[in-house]
Amino acid sequence: MAVPPRRQTRSPLQVRLAESVLSPGGWFATLDEFHRWLSETASRAYMNVRKVPLNGLSGWEVERHTGNIRHRTGKFFSVECLDVHVPGRTVSHWSQPIINQPEIGILGILVKEIDGIPHCLMQAKHEPGNHNGLQLSPTVQATRSNYTRVHRGRPVPYLDYFLDTSGREVIADIRQSEQGAWFYRKRNRNMIVEITGEIEVAEGFCWLTLGQLHTLMSVPDLVNMDARTVLACMPFSGAGLTSALMSALISAQTSAPSAEPGDGFRAALVRSCDPGEAGPHTMGEVLSWITDMRTRTDPRVSLIPLNEVRGWRRTDELISHETGRYFDVVGVSVEAGGREVGHWDQPMIEPSGTGVIAFLVGEIDGVLHALVHARVEPGYADVVELGPTVQCTPENYDHLPAGARPPFLDEVLGAGPGRVRFETILSEEGGRFHRARNRYLIVHTDEAAGIDHPEYRWLSVSQLGELLRHSFYLNIQARSLLFCLTTLTTTPPAPLAAR
Amino acid sequence: MAVPPRRQTRSPLQVRLAESVLSPGGWFATLDEFHRWLSETASRAYMNVRKVPLNGLSGWEVERHTGNIRHRTGKFFSVECLDVHVPGRTVSHWSQPIINQPEIGILGILVKEIDGIPHCLMQAKHEPGNHNGLQLSPTVQATRSNYTRVHRGRPVPYLDYFLDTSGREVIADIRQSEQGAWFYRKRNRNMIVEITGEIEVAEGFCWLTLGQLHTLMSVPDLVNMDARTVLACMPFSGAGLTSALMSALISAQTSAPSAEPGDGFRAALVRSCDPGEAGPHTMGEVLSWITDMRTRTDPRVSLIPLNEVRGWRRTDELISHETGRYFDVVGVSVEAGGREVGHWDQPMIEPSGTGVIAFLVGEIDGVLHALVHARVEPGYADVVELGPTVQCTPENYDHLPAGARPPFLDEVLGAGPGRVRFETILSEEGGRFHRARNRYLIVHTDEAAGIDHPEYRWLSVSQLGELLRHSFYLNIQARSLLFCLTTLTTTPPAPLAAR
Numbered sequence: 001m002a003v004p005p006r007r008q009t010r011s012p013l014q015v016r017l018a019e020s021v022l023s024p025g026g027w028f029a030t031l032d033e034f035h036r037w038l039s040e041t042a043s044r045a046y047m048n049v050r051k052v053p054l055n056g057l058s059g060w061e062v063e064r065h066t067g068n069i070r071h072r073t074g075k076f077f078s079v080e081c082l083d084v085h086v087p088g089r090t091v092s093h094w095s096q097p098i099i100n101q102p103e104i105g106i107l108g109i110l111v112k113e114i115d116g117i118p119h120c121l122m123q124a125k126h127e128p129g130n131h132n133g134l135q136l137s138p139t140v141q142a143t144r145s146n147y148t149r150v151h152r153g154r155p156v157p158y159l160d161y162f163l164d165t166s167g168r169e170v171i172a173d174i175r176q177s178e179q180g181a182w183f184y185r186k187r188n189r190n191m192i193v194e195i196t197g198e199i200e201v202a203e204g205f206c207w208l209t210l211g212q213l214h215t216l217m218s219v220p221d222l223v224n225m226d227a228r229t230v231l232a233c234m235p236f237s238g239a240g241l242t243s244a245l246m247s248a249l250i251s252a253q254t255s256a257p258s259a260e261p262g263d264g265f266r267a268a269l270v271r272s273c274d275p276g277e278a279g280p281h282t283m284g285e286v287l288s289w290i291t292d293m294r295t296r297t298d299p300r301v302s303l304i305p306l307n308e309v310r311g312w313r314r315t316d317e318l319i320s321h322e323t324g325r326y327f328d329v330v331g332v333s334v335e336a337g338g339r340e341v342g343h344w345d346q347p348m349i350e351p352s353g354t355g356v357i358a359f360l361v362g363e364i365d366g367v368l369h370a371l372v373h374a375r376v377e378p379g380y381a382d383v384v385e386l387g388p389t390v391q392c393t394p395e396n397y398d399h400l401p402a403g404a405r406p407p408f409l410d411e412v413l414g415a416g417p418g419r420v421r422f423e424t425i426l427s428e429e430g431g432r433f434h435r436a437r438n439r440y441l442i443v444h445t446d447e448a449a450g451i452d453h454p455e456y457r458w459l460s461v462s463q464l465g466e467l468l469r470h471s472f473y474l475n476i477q478a479r480s481l482l483f484c485l486t487t488l489t490t491t492p493p494a495p496l497a498a499r
Numbered sequence: 500m501a502v503p504p505r506r507q508t509r510s511p512l513q514v515r516l517a518e519s520v521l522s523p524g525g526w527f528a529t530l531d532e533f534h535r536w537l538s539e540t541a542s543r544a545y546m547n548v549r550k551v552p553l554n555g556l557s558g559w560e561v562e563r564h565t566g567n568i569r570h571r572t573g574k575f576f577s578v579e580c581l582d583v584h585v586p587g588r589t590v591s592h593w594s595q596p597i598i599n600q601p602e603i604g605i606l607g608i609l610v611k612e613i614d615g616i617p618h619c620l621m622q623a624k625h626e627p628g629n630h631n632g633l634q635l636s637p638t639v640q641a642t643r644s645n646y647t648r649v650h651r652g653r654p655v656p657y658l659d660y661f662l663d664t665s666g667r668e669v670i671a672d673i674r675q676s677e678q679g680a681w682f683y684r685k686r687n688r689n690m691i692v693e694i695t696g697e698i699e700v701a702e703g704f705c706w707l708t709l710g711q712l713h714t715l716m717s718v719p720d721l722v723n724m725d726a727r728t729v730l731a732c733m734p735f736s737g738a739g740l741t742s743a744l745m746s747a748l749i750s751a752q753t754s755a756p757s758a759e760p761g762d763g764f765r766a767a768l769v770r771s772c773d774p775g776e777a778g779p780h781t782m783g784e785v786l787s788w789i790t791d792m793r794t795r796t797d798p799r800v801s802l803i804p805l806n807e808v809r810g811w812r813r814t815d816e817l818i819s820h821e822t823g824r825y826f827d828v829v830g831v832s833v834e835a836g837g838r839e840v841g842h843w844d845q846p847m848i849e850p851s852g853t854g855v856i857a858f859l860v861g862e863i864d865g866v867l868h869a870l871v872h873a874r875v876e877p878g879y880a881d882v883v884e885l886g887p888t889v890q891c892t893p894e895n896y897d898h899l900p901a902g903a904r905p906p907f908l909d910e911v912l913g914a915g916p917g918r919v920r921f922e923t924i925l926s927e928e929g930g931r932f933h934r935a936r937n938r939y940l941i942v943h944t945d946e947a948a949g950i951d952h953p954e955y956r957w958l959s960v961s962q963l964g965e966l967l968r969h970s971f972y973l974n975i976q977a978r979s980l981l982f983c984l985t986t987l988t989t990t991p992p993a994p995l996a997a998r
Contacts, residue, residue, distance in 0.1 A: 104794050165787070173787035175794065189794050287968060288664070288672035295603050295674065295688050382880075382970075469786060470969050471881075 013171065014238035020118040020210040021490050022248050027114055027207035031215060034206065038124055041204055042134050045338025047126040054331040055316040057345040067307030067314075069329075069347055076143070077101035077432070079319075079329055079347050081309045082184060084378040085300040090404055095309045097319055097329050098379060099349065099432060100184045103144035104175060107226045108162040108191040110139045111171060112199065112207070119207035121158070121199075122227065127430025128334045129348055131437070135224040135427060136216065139205070157202045162191050169194040172233040175471045176479065177385060178429065180377025182327070182349050184303065187381065187471075188226075190233045204338075210234070214487035220425040221437065225480065228426070232479040236486050237465040242274040245489050265421065265444065268368040270489055272461040277367045279460045289457060290473065293374040294383045301378050325396050327351040330434060350434040351393065354425070357477045358390040358412040358441035359485060361421070362448025362458075369448060369458035370485065371408070372478060385475040386467070389456070390441075407453060415443045422484050438477075440484050461485065512670065513737035519617040519709040520989050521747050526613055526706035530714060533705065537623055540703055541633050544837025546625040553830040554815040556844035566806030566813075568828075568846055575642070576600035576931070578818075578828055578846050580808045581683060583877040584799040589903055594808045596818055596828050597878060598848065598931055599683045602643035603674060606725045607661040607690040609638045610670060611698065611706070618706035620657070620698075621726065626929025627833045628847055630936070634723040634926060635715065638704070656701045661690050668693040671732040674970045675978065676884060677928065679876025681826070681848050683802065686880065686970075687725075689732045703837075709733070713986035719924040720936065724979065727925070731978040735985050736964040741773040744988050764920065764943065767867040769988055771960040776866045778959045788956060789972065792873040793882045800877050824895050826850040829933060849933040850892065853924070856976045857889040857911040857940035858984060860920070861947025861957075868947060868957035869984065870907070871977060884974040885966070888955070889940075906952060914942045921983050937976075939983050960984065 010016065028034040054069070055062060061072055070078040082098040110121040125137040142156045161168070171192035178186040201207070208216070213231065216222055223231075249266055271277050281289070311322050319329040328350045335343050359370040375387035390412045397405050422442035429436075445451070448458060459467075464482050467473035474482070509515065527533040554561060559570055569577040581597040609620040624636040641655045660667070670691035677685040700706070707715070712730065716722055722730075748765055770776050780788070810821050818828040827849045834842050858869040874886035891905045893912070921941035928935070944950070947957060958966075963981050966972035973981070 103797075170783065170787045173783075173790045175790055189790060284669065284672075284968075288669045291672045291674055291688060291970075298602075469783075471790075 012238070012240050013169075014235065014241040015244055016113075016118050017210060017234060017236065018241045018244035019116075021214065021245065023117045023209040023211050025209050025212045026117055027119055028212065031212060034208070034212065034216075037206060038134065041124045045126060045134070045204070046336070047128065047130075047133065047338075048335040049128045050333045052331045052333045052345065053316045054318050054329060054347060057331045057347065058333075059345055060347065066305035068305060076346075079306060080184070081304050081306040082378050083302050083304045083308075086376055086378075087298060094311065095304065096326070096378075097306060097309060097312065097349075098184045098303075099182055099186070100303065101143070101186050101432075105143040105188045106140055106159070106162050106191060107138050107188050107230050108140040108158075108193065109227075109230045110158060110161055110199075111192060111194040112196070114207060117209055118194070119209055120213065120231075121201070121205055122208050122213075123205050125204070125224070126336060126338070127224070128332055128346070129430035129432070129434045129436065130221070130224075130427060131435045132221050132427075135430065136222055136227055137224045138227050138230050141226050141431075157205070161193055161195065165191075165193055172230075172235065172469075174233060174469065176229060176233070176474075176476070177380060177472055178229075178476050179433075180379035180385070180475065182379070182433070184379045185381045186379065188229075190230045192230060192234060211490055214490055217484060217487045218422075218424055221427045224427060225429045225476065228480040228483050229476055232474075232483040233468055235465060235469075237273050237275055237462040239274050239276055242270055245270045245273070248490075264363070264366075265368070266488065268363045268366055269461070269485070271366060272368040273465075273486075273489070275462040275466070277460065277462070278365070279367060279369060279463065280364055280458050281463075283463060283466060286457060286459065286463060286467075290374065290384070290386070293455070297376055297383055299376060299378065299383060323399070325352055326393075332434065348432060348434040349436070351436045353393045353395045355393045355438040356390055356409070356412065356441065357388050357438045357481060358408075358443055359478075359481050360389040360408055360412065360443050360445050360448075360451075361485070362445040362451075364448050364458060367460055369460050370464065370482075371448075371451065371456050372459050372464075372474075373407075374455050374457075375475065377475070380472070380475075382472045385478075386459075386473055387475045387478050388481050391475075391477050407456070411445070412441060412443050419444045421488055424484070426480065440481060442481070442485055442488070511737070511739055512668075513734065513740040514743055515612075515617050516709060516733060516735065517740045517743035518615075520713065520744065522616045522708040522710050524708050524711045525616055526618055527711065530711060533707070533711065533715075536705060537633065540623045544625060544633070544703070545835070546627065546629075546632065546837075547834040548627045549832045551830045551832045551844065552815045553817050553828060553846060556830045556846065557832075558844055559846065565804035567804060575845075578805060579683070580803050580805040581877050582801050582803045582807075585875055585877075586797060588875075593810065594803065595825070595877075596805060596808060596811065596848075597683045597802075598681055598685070599802065600642070600685050600931075604642040604687045605639055605658070605661050605690060606637050606687050606729050607639040607657075607692060608726075608729045609657060609660055609698075610691060610693040611695070613706055616708060617693070618708055619712065619730075620700070620704055621707050621712075622704050624703070624723070625835060625837065626723070627831055627845070628929035628931070628933045628935065629720070629723075629926060630934045631720050631926075634929065635721055635726055636723045637726050637729050640725050640930075656704070660692055660694060664690075664692055671729075671734065671968075673732060673968065675728060675732070675973075675975070676879060676971050677728075677975050678932075679878035679884070679974065681878070681932065683878045684880045685878065687728075689729045691729060691733060710989055713989055716983060716986045717921075717923055720926045723926060724928045724975065727979040727982050728975055731973075731982040732967055734964060734968075736772050736774055736961040738773050738775055741769055744769045744772070747989075763862070763865075764867070765987065767862045767865055768960070768984070770865060771867040772964075772985075772988070774961040774965070776959065776961070777864070778866060778868055778962065779863055779957050780962075782962060782965060785956060785958065785962060785966075789873065789883070789885070792954070796875055796882050798875060798877065798882060822898070824851055825892075831933065847931060847933040848935070850935045852892045852894045854892045854937040855889055855908070855911065855940065856887050856937045856980060857907075857942055858977075858980050859888040859907055859911065859942055859944050859947075859950075860984070861944040861950075863947050863957060866959055868959050869963065869981075870947075870950065870955050871958050871963075871973075872906075873954050873956075874974065876974070879971070879974075881971045884977075885958075885972055886974045886977050887980050890974075890976050906955070910944070911940060911942050914940075918943045920987055923983070925979065939980060941980070941984055941987070 121139040124134045371389040372386040620638040623633045674686045870888040871885040
């Protein structure tokens, strides 16, 4: 059968994305269908994860002279040590275990129009660090070791669409960093590729609209970190997108005026997606501020042997900080049934406590802006990246004087229910982190114009999107939160009374 | 006396820059006046540079265990060794001496309107590597060692305007790389800051319009490398700039039709400054291509002790390659009279031969495009940067088989006189490189649409300008050439007969 001819004149990408946001779905007519599918998929696969001593992991060895933990093939990743000096900080010198994984992996989402509406091909996938089994991941989530088949697993489905994109529409394609506190210069290639024509949907995969994904973001621990970072790279900006979303908003308000709180929050958010709206800073000013922060900050970071780490305890079982805070390095033994390789051991990072990752947002001249923080993490390739307003594990500050508490933490934690616009517990990368979960929050303030701090700036959604076209401006937490923020363009804010 | 009030409504920056390009000058009414001023300035300062043995430089030491050459204070820079693996290349493994200078310096140009026309504050400055004494440099050219006054010299004039920009218009402010073949991850902050109000012009400084600087770019070894990289960061793009330059071009052709060759080259170049003109690749496609080149290329680069370098000869006098090619590391003793410190010794890199740095340019759908090369140099912070079509020292390839010659080198060197639109010998950074000179060429081809090579892409001036808002996309040679290219928007191409 011949492939149907491609439409000669399609709407601009931003308008088609707005249509996907506004669509209740085509492949799954309702989200109930999706949840049934997810349960069925879960029943066909399992992953058993047991903690085992770090020093006895099958396939891994502790290097005699360095104490570093590496795979016997030299592939995958290693656990090494970072020695960090950040002049001028309260804690200006420390060392810590860190994951070194220099290869660049691919995180890719395939997009295809179904009944004229763009859908994303998502995969329900087990990861050893997930506390709840399956999570929704991108179409492809492949390390170079994966796709050169070092672990002799099955081939990665759909990978070829990302290895050779010729003749396809590449919607996004950019290297982005991951957790700079736990990874040494880890980067993945975030790709969104649109295809036309027929494609088989493999076991464990499904098509979802952006609107469906927006709604699913309020389900705890469902949309995984890799999916969130790729979805954040979807170009969610443009006058066409703004006017499509604004029309939808107006007609919703007209048909059911009481369903919508009258505070204009969502209208301000939609306007924030329009690059034509002026804000407190031009892009030139934002770029100059980033240059200044990156030039002023002069951290000295070097990889040193793990047996030279200071302030950490190492046993046969695990490595942990003397205070018990921050994180442990643990070992796990994994037994998987389903699509993945049957059995392996690996080290993982297990953070202590649940972190708080929050944007403070507010209207400036009627346009919603988010407060970003120029943040130093030792593992960043380029010194400083923009992070959320708050990104920390509050317990880690309990033993320190009040002055050491991160700015805006108390404002975020103390926000009344009417100000919390988004709140979901979400998981971090389950392939390297064991049960790493964070509370993602978007907190509204009426005082945006009054907040002025040299390490923070108010940016619009469109400005954040412009930075996301390039590498290493927005950190992984800010990218996740940006995607959380865009979900509020269509799903109603949580009802005030119910919180 | 009160400062005159700032004009309430100024033209957009791009239009004001076009006015500066079209202006014959205000501070110097003619370039003859400038040349007289330069001669007088030269007569009031001198710099004597003598080659001396590398192992006996006053203030410098050879580290016992590494053989590295460093300043006794630990400041300025050191000469170390880079061990380089680039899998898949003809020469895939080598080691070489390299300059390590981790601190980020400032290269800054002050801009100010004189009689309503933006002028740049330039400095006539001696550098030890200059073969001709004074060259035109930016307002400020300061390493961190300079401005923390490690060498106990005089304070750097005008530096404060760049250390604190609050309340001023920051026209450009971005970290950019320098020569990745000679520097290990060297970056400087390129800044252009506009001021209003009175300012004293210090000895050795002068105000020039962009039009005057464009004309002076055809003088050999006059506008130095640091000036060229900052001037390249001037945002030379926009519909307003294009229409101002196009009007000037049309009225010049109307008033003196014979003065202008009728080939439309300049009109195509002016159109290339308009971001609204479509080209063969969208910015999304260009960014995806860069991501792909950076992901595919996996060089392994590490600093090793200089006494472990292979293939190089080291004597008390100098370090040179066994073949005599590439470059030497030499020592110089400098005696300066004038504004700078009186006497110092330092190591320098002295390249062999004169390099060729060339853009092949051609019209695609009536818009001029330049052919850029995704280029690996071992000292880049981020693997690959975009360089000129050709960047090499041809003699270095004489002993290699024809297949090893850089692509497009023969096309550039064999171009007939009618195709060479720009040709000037220009110097590289005289503070680190001894008599490093390159032949900068812009060569026109009628065959642009037919050239297709996976490591090369055709980009417009506007696209190159868009990349220049961000760090580490365009290498130093491409930035210099881009500025050379923009000079052709106003100065006529060299007459065909005279070449």
